Amino acid sequence: MYIDYKKVVSEILDSRKETGGIHNIYFAACGGSKAGLTTADFFLKCEAARLESHVYTAKEFVLCPPRAFDANSIVVTLSASGTTPEAVAAARAAREMGAVSIAIVGKQDSPLAREGDYVFYNGDEPKYQYSTCSMAIALKFAVELLHQSEGYSHYEEMQKGFGILDDVIAKAREYAEAGAIRFAQEHKEDKVLHVMATGANYNVAYTTTTCILMECQWIHSNPIHSGEFFHGPFEVVDKEVPFLVLVGVGREREMDERAVAFLQKYGKRVTVLDGKEYGIDILGDSVSEYLSPLVFTGVLSRYSHRLADARNHSVAVRRYMWHVPY
Amino acid sequence: MYIDYKKVVSEILDSRKETGGIHNIYFAACGGSKAGLTTADFFLKCEAARLESHVYTAKEFVLCPPRAFDANSIVVTLSASGTTPEAVAAARAAREMGAVSIAIVGKQDSPLAREGDYVFYNGDEPKYQYSTCSMAIALKFAVELLHQSEGYSHYEEMQKGFGILDDVIAKAREYAEAGAIRFAQEHKEDKVLHVMATGANYNVAYTTTTCILMECQWIHSNPIHSGEFFHGPFEVVDKEVPFLVLVGVGREREMDERAVAFLQKYGKRVTVLDGKEYGIDILGDSVSEYLSPLVFTGVLSRYSHRLADARNHSVAVRRYMWHVPY
Numbered sequence: 001m002y003i004d005y006k007k008v009v010s011e012i013l014d015s016r017k018e019t020g021g022i023h024n025i026y027f028a029a030c031g032g033s034k035a036g037l038t039t040a041d042f043f044l045k046c047e048a049a050r051l052e053s054h055v056y057t058a059k060e061f062v063l064c065p066p067r068a069f070d071a072n073s074i075v076v077t078l079s080a081s082g083t084t085p086e087a088v089a090a091a092r093a094a095r096e097m098g099a100v101s102i103a104i105v106g107k108q109d110s111p112l113a114r115e116g117d118y119v120f121y122n123g124d125e126p127k128y129q130y131s132t133c134s135m136a137i138a139l140k141f142a143v144e145l146l147h148q149s150e151g152y153s154h155y156e157e158m159q160k161g162f163g164i165l166d167d168v169i170a171k172a173r174e175y176a177e178a179g180a181i182r183f184a185q186e187h188k189e190d191k192v193l194h195v196m197a198t199g200a201n202y203n204v205a206y207t208t209t210t211c212i213l214m215e216c217q218w219i220h221s222n223p224i225h226s227g228e229f230f231h232g233p234f235e236v237v238d239k240e241v242p243f244l245v246l247v248g249v250g251r252e253r254e255m256d257e258r259a260v261a262f263l264q265k266y267g268k269r270v271t272v273l274d275g276k277e278y279g280i281d282i283l284g285d286s287v288s289e290y291l292s293p294l295v296f297t298g299v300l301s302r303y304s305h306r307l308a309d310a311r312n313h314s315v316a317v318r319r320y321m322w323h324v325p326y
Numbered sequence: 327m328y329i330d331y332k333k334v335v336s337e338i339l340d341s342r343k344e345t346g347g348i349h350n351i352y353f354a355a356c357g358g359s360k361a362g363l364t365t366a367d368f369f370l371k372c373e374a375a376r377l378e379s380h381v382y383t384a385k386e387f388v389l390c391p392p393r394a395f396d397a398n399s400i401v402v403t404l405s406a407s408g409t410t411p412e413a414v415a416a417a418r419a420a421r422e423m424g425a426v427s428i429a430i431v432g433k434q435d436s437p438l439a440r441e442g443d444y445v446f447y448n449g450d451e452p453k454y455q456y457s458t459c460s461m462a463i464a465l466k467f468a469v470e471l472l473h474q475s476e477g478y479s480h481y482e483e484m485q486k487g488f489g490i491l492d493d494v495i496a497k498a499r500e501y502a503e504a505g506a507i508r509f510a511q512e513h514k515e516d517k518v519l520h521v522m523a524t525g526a527n528y529n530v531a532y533t534t535t536t537c538i539l540m541e542c543q544w545i546h547s548n549p550i551h552s553g554e555f556f557h558g559p560f561e562v563v564d565k566e567v568p569f570l571v572l573v574g575v576g577r578e579r580e581m582d583e584r585a586v587a588f589l590q591k592y593g594k595r596v597t598v599l600d601g602k603e604y605g606i607d608i609l610g611d612s613v614s615e616y617l618s619p620l621v622f623t624g625v626l627s628r629y630s631h632r633l634a635d636a637r638n639h640s641v642a643v644r645r646y647m648w649h650v651p652y
Binding site: 258 | 584647
């Protein structure tokens with residue numbers, strides 16, 4: 001796989017130059033894929049002065065489309081299989097609108113790929129690398145888009161961060177192993193397990209709840225934003241209720257730390273994954289915050305597999321998905 | 327309370343006319359207040375061609391501010407007590423930026439009110455009316471803002487909808503009573519109860535989970551978007567796990583219906599609140615979708631109180647909020 005982000009972005013911007021330029025971008029996908037795109041959305045919300053960015057679950061984008069969505073919009077869709085009907089419909093809506101349709105897929109010959117003006121294919125890597133996963137592809141595209149359209153002062157630092165990302169994640173995953181085994185033993189009997197994060201990492205909490213716990217382990221969970229914790233959810237805290245908290249390395253960190261302090265005082269069963277322990281801050285002072293969801297995704301994958309082992313409940317088991325029509 | 331939305335909006339638009347106009351609006355609050363503002367945000371996302379709208383939990387808005395936030399932005403904050411520190415900080419950030427700060431408060435002499443260029447006070451109503459609650463105030467402001475800035479073709483229909491809203495809600499609440507009692511009996515022993523909705527109603531699911539179930543009843547819950555249900559969460563469904571589903575009356579309805587059909591086939595303990603049964607569609611073909619969260623909020627308040635009765639767990643009980651520092 002090789003994606004020439006510079007060329008793609010340059011072509012897109014040129015194509016809309018005469019009509020006022022690209023004014024907004026919509027990320028539209030489902031479940032873990034939607035969460036994956038949120039990293040790019042968060043980056044653009046924080047760093048873009050003019051380009052407006054939004055995330056939608058794909059079906060809502062199709063049924064309740066934003067009125068600001070027009071031929072000067074970009075729509076980024078994502079589906080690993082390339083077949084998710086809602087994502088395909090969103091990409092089709094983009095083409096019908098005359099917007100720019102970007103499809104990120106893990107399968108090149110797929111319905112979603114056929115709806116993309118540009119197809120970012122990440123399926124034929126020799127081995128899985130986080131720096132070329134779908135989340136990273138969407139973020140790299142967003143970084144390039146911002147840089148060419150408005151300028152991004154930390155562009156070089158971001159490229160450096162991407163350059164060392166796989167090493168940082170490999171080390172983080174290795175470091176995570178012991179904790180993942182302890183976590184799995186501690187929680188193998190639990191029926192409820194809440195996950196907390198904030199900022200760019202909130203989407204990792206969402207994926208952990210939605211895909212790892214509810215989808216793969218049938219464990220109830222709420223992905224709680226650390227900034228919302230004290231406005232309702234914290235009342236469930238006692239010495240029994242387990243929480244998993246991702247602590248960010250950027251500006252959002254104080255929200256996570258405040259939640260952890262409370263949990264350590266009034267709760268008991270708290271697992272803290274501190275981004276600093278995983279070396280995320282090495283990725284660059286101004287960019288590590290945006291790259292951190294990629295590292296946490298790598299770490300949580302270890303947690304997911306060790307939990308599956310301890311529960312003797314494979315991550316491949318489903319009761320409905322792939323088995324019944326819905 | 328009387329708010330002259332026309333005059334406020336006209337003043338705001340005039341104040342930014344020379345500098346390019348208002349280009350975006352940020353809704354920033356916490357918990358149920360944040361969810362309440364989301365109704366206005368959803369409306370603007372759907373109906374505004376130029377004005378871009380976003381919702382933030384207030385602390386994240388302050389710590390990780392969007393770069394597009396500038397003196398031509400509006401920031402709407404909300405706190406019933408007027409004291410929520412995160413909301414106060416967001417309103418202060420708005421003033422420091424030279425943006426327009428709108429504070430919605432239930433207490434006029436309060437820290438949040440002091441940070442508002444305009445203060446929308448809803449605390450001295452003779453009796454509580456949904457048409458003048460904070461959620462409605464934010465929506466009315468958004469409708470007027472859109473109408474004066476870009477035009478809104480269903481403006482009159484929306485005003486008519488607001489005109490009959492309290493009647494519709496009063497009837498809906500009365501109709502809800504029997505169902506609320508059944509629901510409370512059915513679920514009084516449950517430790518987990520998931521809530522589902524989509525579109526404008528998603529924020530009501532969020533509030534039901536966050537404030538009614540987790541905060542007031544210490545029941546675990548995940549506010550699941552109906553459009554996301556089949557991308558992970560549905561794997562927890564069995565004959566024991568309870569779900570509460572709000573079925574919308576607008577374009578989003580098919581997502582809710584699809585989730586309900588699955589739950590009725592593979593689950594067993596499903597409570598469906600169908601907006602049509604509550605007369606929401608009477609509010610107007612083009613606007614009932616946007617007004618429906620107000621009706622569902624009224625209905626869910628009944629469900630909340632009947633559940634509290636059945637569990638003998640008052641909605642006023644907290645173990646941390648108001649009792650310990652955090």
